[in-house]
Amino acid sequence: MKDREQLRIFDSVGGSRTSQASPRDIANAFEGTRLTQARRLAALTKKEVAERIGVSPAAVGQYEAGATSPRPDLVPLLAEALSVPMAFFLPGRPHGKLDGAQAHFRSLRNARAYQRAKAVAFVEQVWELTYALEKRVHLPPVDLPGFAGGEVSSGEQLPPDPIEAARALRRYWGLGTGPISHLVRHLEAHGIVVAFPRQDEDSVTVDAFSTSGLPRPIIVLTPNRFDDVYRHRFTGAHELGHLVLHGDTASGDTRQEREADAFAAEFLTPRDSIIHELPTRTDFRRLSELRLTWGVSVDSLLYRCRELGLLSNSAASRAYQRLNNLRDQPGFASESVVGYPGEQPVLLAHAFELAAHEADLSVAALARELCWTVPRVRELIGLPDQRPTLRLVP
Structure with a gap:
């Protein structure tokens, strides 16, 4: 009976009127x-939420489990908290909804459980935003061999060996055997959603992560890689792996x-192509040139030299x-992703x-549909903050 009552109430306040619900x-x-x-x-524990609204942690647990519902007077407090x-x-x-085990994290050494849970919730919202936009705009179809998120499947399979898989995906995407420019743009062109969360302590600690557990594959590249486009590209290829x-x-x-x-190294610098360009002795001038050509760090190239x-x-x-x-010298210093539009x-x-132009969609309307705040919608879309800046002259 409760489910039926929920549907009745949602119908009565739903659609564009959800913000008017009491x-x-x-x-x-x-x-x-x-x-x-x-x-x-919000990166809060049940105890912390309970303290902010004046109930027990067990009560918050019951609300989340659906065993009980909060009193009406607690709803505004929960929203504010x-x-x-x-x-x-x-x-x-x-x-x-995504299980944490379905997300592959670039590094788990420094990340705490609540930080990983926040990252998973972020991915859930990225998909919900994508779904809302896809109702209005045809996004590039998922073109990733072996992907079977939701009911989407390419019908293709890649070899289980990471090196062979990298070579096969290059062939499948028609990338040839040379350097790959604009890695992130290639990912998006093949239906993979790439997201940048705003920088905070949790996103820096968690590092990059990805998931195939939703109807679209999603890669999240976190801000601690933004200061070096070469590390950023390798991380993107790693998550693609x-x-x-x-x-x-x-x-x-x-x-x-x-x-x-191993997949990322072969995908970005194929062995049969790079081996003839790598120096047979330590030649930093040559490695710096190859960094620009292939879009990978000198560290990666040195590792490749040793590996081969x-x-x-x-x-x-x-x-x-x-x-x-040499880290601060030209040719070796980090280069921000900001200067590389194809990697954003x-x-x-x-x-x-496109939806705003063709379907008259506004940020405010999308926020009402998703039941988010307007700043949250702007953040996940990647729109700049258009609020004017107040400056006071002493």
């Missing part, structure tokens, strides 16, 4: 999984991380020590611009 309406139709999502996005509109807790909207190699397996295996690294037997372990070790003294995602922003 606290009592929302309490009667309260969706516990939305509370869980909002709490994880979690920085969401009250309508966020209503049912009836597509919810990209997870999507094609480990889409149907649980994450957290160090072997998977090694395989994703062009440098001994001892010679490579000495080279790394010398490289540390535009899929969602362009989809919104």
